Amino acid sequence: MTPSPEQPEKPLLITSELLGLPPYVVHPQDLSDSFNLVPGKIGSSIRQIDEETVVKYGPTVSLAEAEAMQFVSSHTNVQCPKVVGAYVLDGEGHIIMSYEHGKPLHAFWENASDKDKETVIEQLQRYLKEMRSIKGDYVGGFNRSPCVAGEFQWDYDHESDYEYGPYPDEHAFNDGIMEAISRARPWPANMDPESNGYNNTYRTRRLVHSLRDHEIVFTHGDLHAGNILVRDDLTVVIIDWGTAGFYPAYWEWYKATWHGPFKPSFIRQVERYIPPYWIEANIMNQIFNMILG
Structure with missing residues:
Protein backbone atom coordinates (compact mmCIF):
# COMPACT_ATOMS: atom_id res chain seq x y z
CA MET A 1 0.00 0.00 0.00
CA THR A 2 1.42 3.36 -1.01
CA PRO A 3 1.44 5.75 1.95
CA SER A 4 -0.59 8.89 1.39
CA PRO A 5 1.41 12.09 1.18
CA GLU A 6 1.53 14.08 4.37
CA GLN A 7 -0.98 16.88 4.47
CA PRO A 8 0.37 20.29 5.46
CA GLU A 9 -0.69 21.37 8.88
CA LYS A 10 -3.39 24.01 8.99
CA PRO A 11 -2.37 27.32 10.55
CA LEU A 12 -3.40 27.57 14.19
CA LEU A 13 -5.95 30.37 14.53
CA ILE A 14 -6.95 31.72 17.95
CA THR A 15 -9.65 34.33 18.38
CA SER A 16 -11.10 36.39 21.21
CA GLU A 17 -14.27 35.29 22.98
CA LEU A 18 -15.02 38.96 23.72
CA LEU A 19 -14.55 40.14 20.14
CA GLY A 20 -15.75 37.07 18.25
CA LEU A 21 -14.49 35.92 14.87
CA PRO A 22 -12.71 38.52 12.72
CA PRO A 23 -14.47 39.42 9.45
CA TYR A 24 -11.38 38.30 7.56
CA VAL A 25 -7.80 37.12 8.07
CA VAL A 26 -4.97 38.93 6.28
CA HIS A 27 -2.69 36.55 4.41
CA PRO A 28 0.85 36.73 5.87
CA GLN A 29 2.33 37.30 2.42
CA ASP A 30 0.14 40.37 1.99
CA LEU A 31 1.77 41.86 5.06
CA SER A 32 5.25 41.48 3.59
CA ASP A 33 4.60 42.64 0.04
CA SER A 34 3.86 46.20 -0.95
CA PHE A 35 1.97 47.80 1.90
CA ASN A 36 3.20 50.95 3.58
CA LEU A 37 5.01 50.37 6.84
CA VAL A 38 4.00 52.48 9.81
CA PRO A 39 6.60 52.56 12.63
CA GLY A 40 5.84 50.06 15.38
CA LYS A 41 7.37 48.97 18.65
CA ILE A 42 9.90 46.22 19.24
CA GLY A 43 8.21 42.90 18.56
CA SER A 44 5.43 44.42 16.47
CA SER A 45 4.88 45.94 13.05
CA ILE A 46 2.08 48.06 11.65
CA ARG A 47 1.13 48.00 7.99
CA GLN A 48 -1.48 50.09 6.27
CA ILE A 49 -3.66 47.88 4.07
CA ASP A 50 -5.91 50.63 2.67
CA GLU A 51 -6.58 54.31 3.28
CA GLU A 52 -8.59 53.68 6.43
CA THR A 53 -7.23 50.40 7.83
CA VAL A 54 -4.01 49.12 9.41
CA VAL A 55 -2.90 45.79 10.80
CA LYS A 56 -0.72 45.64 13.87
CA TYR A 57 0.97 42.26 14.13
CA GLY A 58 3.85 40.40 15.70
CA PRO A 59 4.76 37.97 18.47
CA THR A 60 4.15 40.55 21.21
CA VAL A 61 0.76 41.69 19.89
CA SER A 62 -2.01 40.29 22.08
CA LEU A 63 -5.75 39.85 21.87
CA ALA A 64 -5.92 41.74 25.19
CA GLU A 65 -4.85 44.93 23.41
CA ALA A 66 -7.75 44.67 20.96
CA GLU A 67 -10.12 43.81 23.82
CA ALA A 68 -8.95 46.87 25.76
CA MET A 69 -9.65 49.17 22.79
CA GLN A 70 -13.09 47.65 22.34
CA PHE A 71 -13.74 48.12 26.06
CA VAL A 72 -12.66 51.76 25.97
CA SER A 73 -14.86 52.46 22.95
CA SER A 74 -17.94 50.93 24.54
CA HIS A 75 -17.53 52.15 28.14
CA THR A 76 -16.08 55.66 27.79
CA ASN A 77 -15.97 58.66 25.46
CA VAL A 78 -12.24 58.17 24.93
CA GLN A 79 -11.40 58.11 21.23
CA CYS A 80 -9.15 55.25 20.11
CA PRO A 81 -8.72 53.11 16.98
CA LYS A 82 -11.84 51.14 16.04
CA VAL A 83 -11.18 47.41 16.16
CA VAL A 84 -12.28 45.60 13.00
CA GLY A 85 -11.05 42.18 14.13
CA ALA A 86 -8.29 40.42 16.03
CA TYR A 87 -6.71 36.99 16.03
CA VAL A 88 -3.53 35.05 16.69
CA LEU A 89 -2.19 33.13 13.69
CA ASP A 90 0.64 30.66 14.24
CA GLY A 91 1.79 32.49 17.36
CA GLU A 92 1.62 36.03 15.94
CA GLY A 93 -1.08 38.41 17.12
CA HIS A 94 -2.96 40.51 14.58
CA ILE A 95 -5.22 43.50 15.21
CA ILE A 96 -7.10 44.93 12.23
CA MET A 97 -8.15 48.47 13.13
CA SER A 98 -8.91 51.91 11.80
CA TYR A 99 -6.05 54.11 10.65
CA GLU A 100 -6.15 57.25 12.76
CA HIS A 101 -5.20 60.49 11.04
CA GLY A 102 -3.63 63.12 13.24
Missing part, protein backbone atom coordinates in the same frame (compact mmCIF):
# COMPACT_ATOMS: atom_id res chain seq x y z
CA LYS A 103 -0.45 64.64 14.60
CA PRO A 104 1.34 63.23 17.64
CA LEU A 105 0.84 65.56 20.57
CA HIS A 106 4.47 66.70 20.58
CA ALA A 107 4.23 67.76 16.91
CA PHE A 108 0.88 69.48 17.43
CA TRP A 109 2.10 71.34 20.50
CA GLU A 110 4.96 73.14 18.75
CA ASN A 111 2.76 75.40 16.60
CA ALA A 112 -0.65 75.29 18.29
CA SER A 113 -2.34 78.37 19.71
CA ASP A 114 -2.91 78.65 23.44
CA LYS A 115 -6.63 78.20 22.86
CA ASP A 116 -6.14 74.98 20.87
CA LYS A 117 -3.69 73.66 23.45
CA GLU A 118 -6.26 74.25 26.17
CA THR A 119 -8.91 72.42 24.15
CA VAL A 120 -6.65 69.38 23.91
CA ILE A 121 -5.73 69.42 27.60
CA GLU A 122 -9.39 69.65 28.60
CA GLN A 123 -10.16 66.57 26.49
CA LEU A 124 -7.33 64.66 28.11
CA GLN A 125 -8.60 65.65 31.54
CA ARG A 126 -12.03 64.21 30.67
CA TYR A 127 -10.51 61.07 29.17
CA LEU A 128 -8.37 60.31 32.21
CA LYS A 129 -11.20 61.04 34.63
CA GLU A 130 -13.41 58.54 32.81
CA MET A 131 -10.72 55.89 32.58
CA ARG A 132 -9.68 56.20 36.20
CA SER A 133 -13.28 55.99 37.40
CA ILE A 134 -13.26 52.33 36.26
CA LYS A 135 -11.94 50.32 39.20
CA GLY A 136 -10.33 46.89 39.08
CA ASP A 137 -10.29 43.92 41.45
CA TYR A 138 -6.90 42.63 40.28
CA VAL A 139 -3.58 44.03 39.02
CA GLY A 140 -2.46 43.09 35.53
CA GLY A 141 -3.16 43.33 31.83
CA PHE A 142 -6.65 43.73 30.43
CA ASN A 143 -9.07 40.83 30.80
CA ARG A 144 -6.90 39.30 33.55
CA SER A 145 -3.89 38.84 31.30
CA PRO A 146 -0.29 39.09 32.61
CA CYS A 147 1.37 42.43 33.29
CA VAL A 148 2.90 44.10 30.25
CA ALA A 149 5.63 46.65 31.02
CA GLY A 150 9.36 47.10 30.68
CA GLU A 151 9.83 46.15 34.32
CA PHE A 152 8.76 42.60 33.48
CA GLN A 153 10.80 42.05 30.33
CA TRP A 154 14.32 41.53 31.71
CA ASP A 155 15.20 37.97 32.64
CA TYR A 156 18.65 36.66 33.53
CA ASP A 157 17.65 33.13 32.45
CA HIS A 158 16.14 34.44 29.20
CA GLU A 159 12.77 32.82 29.84
CA SER A 160 10.94 35.08 27.44
CA ASP A 161 7.61 33.34 28.05
CA TYR A 162 7.68 33.88 31.81
CA GLU A 163 4.52 35.64 32.97
CA TYR A 164 4.00 38.10 35.81
CA GLY A 165 0.47 38.09 37.15
CA PRO A 166 -2.28 38.92 37.06
CA TYR A 167 -2.13 39.59 40.80
CA PRO A 168 -5.02 39.68 43.28
CA ASP A 169 -3.95 42.98 44.88
CA GLU A 170 -1.23 45.61 45.16
CA HIS A 171 0.74 43.66 47.77
CA ALA A 172 1.03 40.67 45.44
CA PHE A 173 1.93 43.04 42.58
CA ASN A 174 4.78 44.39 44.72
CA ASP A 175 5.96 40.83 45.26
CA GLY A 176 5.92 40.49 41.48
CA ILE A 177 8.12 43.57 41.14
CA MET A 178 10.56 42.03 43.61
CA GLU A 179 10.53 38.83 41.59
CA ALA A 180 11.26 40.84 38.44
CA ILE A 181 14.29 42.38 40.16
CA SER A 182 15.58 39.00 41.30
CA ARG A 183 15.08 37.42 37.87
CA ALA A 184 16.87 40.30 36.14
CA ARG A 185 19.71 40.38 38.69
CA PRO A 186 19.78 37.11 40.66
CA TRP A 187 20.89 37.40 44.26
CA PRO A 188 23.24 34.81 45.76
CA ALA A 189 21.50 32.16 47.85
CA ASN A 190 22.07 31.95 51.60
CA MET A 191 23.56 35.41 51.95
CA ASP A 192 25.05 36.41 55.28
CA PRO A 193 22.53 38.64 57.12
CA GLU A 194 25.39 41.01 57.87
CA SER A 195 26.43 41.32 54.22
CA ASN A 196 25.75 44.37 52.05
CA GLY A 197 23.92 42.19 49.54
CA TYR A 198 21.50 40.85 52.12
CA ASN A 199 20.73 44.29 53.50
CA ASN A 200 20.42 45.87 50.06
CA THR A 201 17.80 43.24 49.27
CA TYR A 202 16.03 43.97 52.54
CA ARG A 203 15.99 47.71 51.86
CA THR A 204 14.73 47.16 48.32
CA ARG A 205 11.87 44.97 49.52
CA ARG A 206 10.88 47.56 52.13
CA LEU A 207 11.06 50.27 49.47
CA VAL A 208 8.84 48.38 47.03
CA HIS A 209 6.30 47.48 49.72
CA SER A 210 6.06 51.10 50.80
CA LEU A 211 3.88 51.40 47.68
CA ARG A 212 0.52 50.49 49.18
CA ASP A 213 -3.11 51.53 49.70
CA HIS A 214 -3.61 52.75 46.13
CA GLU A 215 -6.85 52.28 44.24
CA ILE A 216 -6.63 49.88 41.30
CA VAL A 217 -7.82 51.76 38.21
CA PHE A 218 -8.09 51.23 34.48
CA THR A 219 -4.77 52.37 33.00
CA HIS A 220 -3.38 52.91 29.52
CA GLY A 221 0.14 52.31 30.78
CA ASP A 222 2.17 54.15 28.13
CA LEU A 223 0.58 57.56 27.79
CA HIS A 224 3.51 59.52 26.39
CA ALA A 225 3.01 62.26 23.81
CA GLY A 226 3.67 59.92 20.87
CA ASN A 227 0.62 57.82 21.77
CA ILE A 228 -1.67 60.85 21.83
CA LEU A 229 -2.85 62.04 18.41
CA VAL A 230 -4.63 65.30 17.64
CA ARG A 231 -6.89 65.39 14.57
CA ASP A 232 -7.37 68.51 12.45
CA ASP A 233 -10.66 69.17 14.27
CA LEU A 234 -8.75 69.00 17.61
CA THR A 235 -10.28 65.67 18.61
CA VAL A 236 -7.79 63.71 20.71
CA VAL A 237 -7.21 60.03 19.89
CA ILE A 238 -5.22 57.70 22.12
CA ILE A 239 -3.39 54.84 20.41
CA ASP A 240 -1.23 51.83 21.33
CA TRP A 241 -3.17 50.06 24.09
CA GLY A 242 -0.79 47.11 24.39
CA THR A 243 0.04 47.88 28.03
CA ALA A 244 -3.52 48.64 29.14
CA GLY A 245 -4.97 46.98 32.20
CA PHE A 246 -5.75 47.59 35.85
CA TYR A 247 -2.89 48.97 37.94
CA PRO A 248 -2.28 50.97 41.13
CA ALA A 249 -3.37 54.59 40.74
CA TYR A 250 0.22 55.88 40.50
CA TRP A 251 1.13 53.66 37.53
CA GLU A 252 -0.29 55.93 34.79
CA TRP A 253 1.74 58.92 35.98
CA TYR A 254 4.90 56.90 36.43
CA LYS A 255 4.74 55.26 33.00
CA ALA A 256 3.82 58.52 31.23
CA THR A 257 6.77 60.39 32.73
CA TRP A 258 9.54 57.89 33.47
CA HIS A 259 11.53 58.68 30.31
CA GLY A 260 10.79 62.40 30.55
CA PRO A 261 8.40 64.57 28.51
CA PHE A 262 9.30 65.68 25.00
CA LYS A 263 10.23 69.10 26.44
CA PRO A 264 11.00 69.84 30.10
CA SER A 265 8.14 72.28 30.64
CA PHE A 266 5.53 69.82 29.36
CA ILE A 267 5.66 67.89 32.64
CA ARG A 268 3.48 70.67 34.04
CA GLN A 269 0.85 69.91 31.40
CA VAL A 270 0.95 66.17 32.07
CA GLU A 271 0.35 67.02 35.72
CA ARG A 272 -2.92 68.66 34.69
CA TYR A 273 -4.48 65.57 33.10
CA ILE A 274 -2.82 62.68 34.97
CA PRO A 275 -2.90 62.88 38.77
CA PRO A 276 0.76 63.17 39.79
CA TYR A 277 2.45 60.69 42.10
CA TRP A 278 5.94 62.13 42.50
CA ILE A 279 7.10 59.93 45.38
CA GLU A 280 5.83 56.70 43.85
CA ALA A 281 7.35 57.57 40.48
CA ASN A 282 10.69 58.31 42.14
CA ILE A 283 10.61 54.91 43.87
CA MET A 284 9.71 53.10 40.65
CA ASN A 285 12.46 54.90 38.74
CA GLN A 286 14.92 53.54 41.29
CA ILE A 287 13.45 50.07 40.92
CA PHE A 288 13.62 50.19 37.11
CA ASN A 289 17.27 51.21 37.29
CA MET A 290 17.92 48.20 39.54
CA ILE A 291 16.29 45.93 36.97
CA LEU A 292 18.35 47.42 34.14
CA GLY A 293 21.48 47.14 36.24
Whole structure:
Protein backbone atom coordinates (compact mmCIF):
# COMPACT_ATOMS: atom_id res chain seq x y z
CA MET A 1 0.00 0.00 0.00
CA THR A 2 1.42 3.36 -1.01
CA PRO A 3 1.44 5.75 1.95
CA SER A 4 -0.59 8.89 1.39
CA PRO A 5 1.41 12.09 1.18
CA GLU A 6 1.53 14.08 4.37
CA GLN A 7 -0.98 16.88 4.47
CA PRO A 8 0.37 20.29 5.46
CA GLU A 9 -0.69 21.37 8.88
CA LYS A 10 -3.39 24.01 8.99
CA PRO A 11 -2.37 27.32 10.55
CA LEU A 12 -3.40 27.57 14.19
CA LEU A 13 -5.95 30.37 14.53
CA ILE A 14 -6.95 31.72 17.95
CA THR A 15 -9.65 34.33 18.38
CA SER A 16 -11.10 36.39 21.21
CA GLU A 17 -14.27 35.29 22.98
CA LEU A 18 -15.02 38.96 23.72
CA LEU A 19 -14.55 40.14 20.14
CA GLY A 20 -15.75 37.07 18.25
CA LEU A 21 -14.49 35.92 14.87
CA PRO A 22 -12.71 38.52 12.72
CA PRO A 23 -14.47 39.42 9.45
CA TYR A 24 -11.38 38.30 7.56
CA VAL A 25 -7.80 37.12 8.07
CA VAL A 26 -4.97 38.93 6.28
CA HIS A 27 -2.69 36.55 4.41
CA PRO A 28 0.85 36.73 5.87
CA GLN A 29 2.33 37.30 2.42
CA ASP A 30 0.14 40.37 1.99
CA LEU A 31 1.77 41.86 5.06
CA SER A 32 5.25 41.48 3.59
CA ASP A 33 4.60 42.64 0.04
CA SER A 34 3.86 46.20 -0.95
CA PHE A 35 1.97 47.80 1.90
CA ASN A 36 3.20 50.95 3.58
CA LEU A 37 5.01 50.37 6.84
CA VAL A 38 4.00 52.48 9.81
CA PRO A 39 6.60 52.56 12.63
CA GLY A 40 5.84 50.06 15.38
CA LYS A 41 7.37 48.97 18.65
CA ILE A 42 9.90 46.22 19.24
CA GLY A 43 8.21 42.90 18.56
CA SER A 44 5.43 44.42 16.47
CA SER A 45 4.88 45.94 13.05
CA ILE A 46 2.08 48.06 11.65
CA ARG A 47 1.13 48.00 7.99
CA GLN A 48 -1.48 50.09 6.27
CA ILE A 49 -3.66 47.88 4.07
CA ASP A 50 -5.91 50.63 2.67
CA GLU A 51 -6.58 54.31 3.28
CA GLU A 52 -8.59 53.68 6.43
CA THR A 53 -7.23 50.40 7.83
CA VAL A 54 -4.01 49.12 9.41
CA VAL A 55 -2.90 45.79 10.80
CA LYS A 56 -0.72 45.64 13.87
CA TYR A 57 0.97 42.26 14.13
CA GLY A 58 3.85 40.40 15.70
CA PRO A 59 4.76 37.97 18.47
CA THR A 60 4.15 40.55 21.21
CA VAL A 61 0.76 41.69 19.89
CA SER A 62 -2.01 40.29 22.08
CA LEU A 63 -5.75 39.85 21.87
CA ALA A 64 -5.92 41.74 25.19
CA GLU A 65 -4.85 44.93 23.41
CA ALA A 66 -7.75 44.67 20.96
CA GLU A 67 -10.12 43.81 23.82
CA ALA A 68 -8.95 46.87 25.76
CA MET A 69 -9.65 49.17 22.79
CA GLN A 70 -13.09 47.65 22.34
CA PHE A 71 -13.74 48.12 26.06
CA VAL A 72 -12.66 51.76 25.97
CA SER A 73 -14.86 52.46 22.95
CA SER A 74 -17.94 50.93 24.54
CA HIS A 75 -17.53 52.15 28.14
CA THR A 76 -16.08 55.66 27.79
CA ASN A 77 -15.97 58.66 25.46
CA VAL A 78 -12.24 58.17 24.93
CA GLN A 79 -11.40 58.11 21.23
CA CYS A 80 -9.15 55.25 20.11
CA PRO A 81 -8.72 53.11 16.98
CA LYS A 82 -11.84 51.14 16.04
CA VAL A 83 -11.18 47.41 16.16
CA VAL A 84 -12.28 45.60 13.00
CA GLY A 85 -11.05 42.18 14.13
CA ALA A 86 -8.29 40.42 16.03
CA TYR A 87 -6.71 36.99 16.03
CA VAL A 88 -3.53 35.05 16.69
CA LEU A 89 -2.19 33.13 13.69
CA ASP A 90 0.64 30.66 14.24
CA GLY A 91 1.79 32.49 17.36
CA GLU A 92 1.62 36.03 15.94
CA GLY A 93 -1.08 38.41 17.12
CA HIS A 94 -2.96 40.51 14.58
CA ILE A 95 -5.22 43.50 15.21
CA ILE A 96 -7.10 44.93 12.23
CA MET A 97 -8.15 48.47 13.13
CA SER A 98 -8.91 51.91 11.80
CA TYR A 99 -6.05 54.11 10.65
CA GLU A 100 -6.15 57.25 12.76
CA HIS A 101 -5.20 60.49 11.04
CA GLY A 102 -3.63 63.12 13.24
CA LYS A 103 -0.45 64.64 14.60
CA PRO A 104 1.34 63.23 17.64
CA LEU A 105 0.84 65.56 20.57
CA HIS A 106 4.47 66.70 20.58
CA ALA A 107 4.23 67.76 16.91
CA PHE A 108 0.88 69.48 17.43
CA TRP A 109 2.10 71.34 20.50
CA GLU A 110 4.96 73.14 18.75
CA ASN A 111 2.76 75.40 16.60
CA ALA A 112 -0.65 75.29 18.29
CA SER A 113 -2.34 78.37 19.71
CA ASP A 114 -2.91 78.65 23.44
CA LYS A 115 -6.63 78.20 22.86
CA ASP A 116 -6.14 74.98 20.87
CA LYS A 117 -3.69 73.66 23.45
CA GLU A 118 -6.26 74.25 26.17
CA THR A 119 -8.91 72.42 24.15
CA VAL A 120 -6.65 69.38 23.91
CA ILE A 121 -5.73 69.42 27.60
CA GLU A 122 -9.39 69.65 28.60
CA GLN A 123 -10.16 66.57 26.49
CA LEU A 124 -7.33 64.66 28.11
CA GLN A 125 -8.60 65.65 31.54
CA ARG A 126 -12.03 64.21 30.67
CA TYR A 127 -10.51 61.07 29.17
CA LEU A 128 -8.37 60.31 32.21
CA LYS A 129 -11.20 61.04 34.63
CA GLU A 130 -13.41 58.54 32.81
CA MET A 131 -10.72 55.89 32.58
CA ARG A 132 -9.68 56.20 36.20
CA SER A 133 -13.28 55.99 37.40
CA ILE A 134 -13.26 52.33 36.26
CA LYS A 135 -11.94 50.32 39.20
CA GLY A 136 -10.33 46.89 39.08
CA ASP A 137 -10.29 43.92 41.45
CA TYR A 138 -6.90 42.63 40.28
CA VAL A 139 -3.58 44.03 39.02
CA GLY A 140 -2.46 43.09 35.53
CA GLY A 141 -3.16 43.33 31.83
CA PHE A 142 -6.65 43.73 30.43
CA ASN A 143 -9.07 40.83 30.80
CA ARG A 144 -6.90 39.30 33.55
CA SER A 145 -3.89 38.84 31.30
CA PRO A 146 -0.29 39.09 32.61
CA CYS A 147 1.37 42.43 33.29
CA VAL A 148 2.90 44.10 30.25
CA ALA A 149 5.63 46.65 31.02
CA GLY A 150 9.36 47.10 30.68
CA GLU A 151 9.83 46.15 34.32
CA PHE A 152 8.76 42.60 33.48
CA GLN A 153 10.80 42.05 30.33
CA TRP A 154 14.32 41.53 31.71
CA ASP A 155 15.20 37.97 32.64
CA TYR A 156 18.65 36.66 33.53
CA ASP A 157 17.65 33.13 32.45
CA HIS A 158 16.14 34.44 29.20
CA GLU A 159 12.77 32.82 29.84
CA SER A 160 10.94 35.08 27.44
CA ASP A 161 7.61 33.34 28.05
CA TYR A 162 7.68 33.88 31.81
CA GLU A 163 4.52 35.64 32.97
CA TYR A 164 4.00 38.10 35.81
CA GLY A 165 0.47 38.09 37.15
CA PRO A 166 -2.28 38.92 37.06
CA TYR A 167 -2.13 39.59 40.80
CA PRO A 168 -5.02 39.68 43.28
CA ASP A 169 -3.95 42.98 44.88
CA GLU A 170 -1.23 45.61 45.16
CA HIS A 171 0.74 43.66 47.77
CA ALA A 172 1.03 40.67 45.44
CA PHE A 173 1.93 43.04 42.58
CA ASN A 174 4.78 44.39 44.72
CA ASP A 175 5.96 40.83 45.26
CA GLY A 176 5.92 40.49 41.48
CA ILE A 177 8.12 43.57 41.14
CA MET A 178 10.56 42.03 43.61
CA GLU A 179 10.53 38.83 41.59
CA ALA A 180 11.26 40.84 38.44
CA ILE A 181 14.29 42.38 40.16
CA SER A 182 15.58 39.00 41.30
CA ARG A 183 15.08 37.42 37.87
CA ALA A 184 16.87 40.30 36.14
CA ARG A 185 19.71 40.38 38.69
CA PRO A 186 19.78 37.11 40.66
CA TRP A 187 20.89 37.40 44.26
CA PRO A 188 23.24 34.81 45.76
CA ALA A 189 21.50 32.16 47.85
CA ASN A 190 22.07 31.95 51.60
CA MET A 191 23.56 35.41 51.95
CA ASP A 192 25.05 36.41 55.28
CA PRO A 193 22.53 38.64 57.12
CA GLU A 194 25.39 41.01 57.87
CA SER A 195 26.43 41.32 54.22
CA ASN A 196 25.75 44.37 52.05
CA GLY A 197 23.92 42.19 49.54
CA TYR A 198 21.50 40.85 52.12
CA ASN A 199 20.73 44.29 53.50
CA ASN A 200 20.42 45.87 50.06
CA THR A 201 17.80 43.24 49.27
CA TYR A 202 16.03 43.97 52.54
CA ARG A 203 15.99 47.71 51.86
CA THR A 204 14.73 47.16 48.32
CA ARG A 205 11.87 44.97 49.52
CA ARG A 206 10.88 47.56 52.13
CA LEU A 207 11.06 50.27 49.47
CA VAL A 208 8.84 48.38 47.03
CA HIS A 209 6.30 47.48 49.72
CA SER A 210 6.06 51.10 50.80
CA LEU A 211 3.88 51.40 47.68
CA ARG A 212 0.52 50.49 49.18
CA ASP A 213 -3.11 51.53 49.70
CA HIS A 214 -3.61 52.75 46.13
CA GLU A 215 -6.85 52.28 44.24
CA ILE A 216 -6.63 49.88 41.30
CA VAL A 217 -7.82 51.76 38.21
CA PHE A 218 -8.09 51.23 34.48
CA THR A 219 -4.77 52.37 33.00
CA HIS A 220 -3.38 52.91 29.52
CA GLY A 221 0.14 52.31 30.78
CA ASP A 222 2.17 54.15 28.13
CA LEU A 223 0.58 57.56 27.79
CA HIS A 224 3.51 59.52 26.39
CA ALA A 225 3.01 62.26 23.81
CA GLY A 226 3.67 59.92 20.87
CA ASN A 227 0.62 57.82 21.77
CA ILE A 228 -1.67 60.85 21.83
CA LEU A 229 -2.85 62.04 18.41
CA VAL A 230 -4.63 65.30 17.64
CA ARG A 231 -6.89 65.39 14.57
CA ASP A 232 -7.37 68.51 12.45
CA ASP A 233 -10.66 69.17 14.27
CA LEU A 234 -8.75 69.00 17.61
CA THR A 235 -10.28 65.67 18.61
CA VAL A 236 -7.79 63.71 20.71
CA VAL A 237 -7.21 60.03 19.89
CA ILE A 238 -5.22 57.70 22.12
CA ILE A 239 -3.39 54.84 20.41
CA ASP A 240 -1.23 51.83 21.33
CA TRP A 241 -3.17 50.06 24.09
CA GLY A 242 -0.79 47.11 24.39
CA THR A 243 0.04 47.88 28.03
CA ALA A 244 -3.52 48.64 29.14
CA GLY A 245 -4.97 46.98 32.20
CA PHE A 246 -5.75 47.59 35.85
CA TYR A 247 -2.89 48.97 37.94
CA PRO A 248 -2.28 50.97 41.13
CA ALA A 249 -3.37 54.59 40.74
CA TYR A 250 0.22 55.88 40.50
CA TRP A 251 1.13 53.66 37.53
CA GLU A 252 -0.29 55.93 34.79
CA TRP A 253 1.74 58.92 35.98
CA TYR A 254 4.90 56.90 36.43
CA LYS A 255 4.74 55.26 33.00
CA ALA A 256 3.82 58.52 31.23
CA THR A 257 6.77 60.39 32.73
CA TRP A 258 9.54 57.89 33.47
CA HIS A 259 11.53 58.68 30.31
CA GLY A 260 10.79 62.40 30.55
CA PRO A 261 8.40 64.57 28.51
CA PHE A 262 9.30 65.68 25.00
CA LYS A 263 10.23 69.10 26.44
CA PRO A 264 11.00 69.84 30.10
CA SER A 265 8.14 72.28 30.64
CA PHE A 266 5.53 69.82 29.36
CA ILE A 267 5.66 67.89 32.64
CA ARG A 268 3.48 70.67 34.04
CA GLN A 269 0.85 69.91 31.40
CA VAL A 270 0.95 66.17 32.07
CA GLU A 271 0.35 67.02 35.72
CA ARG A 272 -2.92 68.66 34.69
CA TYR A 273 -4.48 65.57 33.10
CA ILE A 274 -2.82 62.68 34.97
CA PRO A 275 -2.90 62.88 38.77
CA PRO A 276 0.76 63.17 39.79
CA TYR A 277 2.45 60.69 42.10
CA TRP A 278 5.94 62.13 42.50
CA ILE A 279 7.10 59.93 45.38
CA GLU A 280 5.83 56.70 43.85
CA ALA A 281 7.35 57.57 40.48
CA ASN A 282 10.69 58.31 42.14
CA ILE A 283 10.61 54.91 43.87
CA MET A 284 9.71 53.10 40.65
CA ASN A 285 12.46 54.90 38.74
CA GLN A 286 14.92 53.54 41.29
CA ILE A 287 13.45 50.07 40.92
CA PHE A 288 13.62 50.19 37.11
CA ASN A 289 17.27 51.21 37.29
CA MET A 290 17.92 48.20 39.54
CA ILE A 291 16.29 45.93 36.97
CA LEU A 292 18.35 47.42 34.14
CA GLY A 293 21.48 47.14 36.24
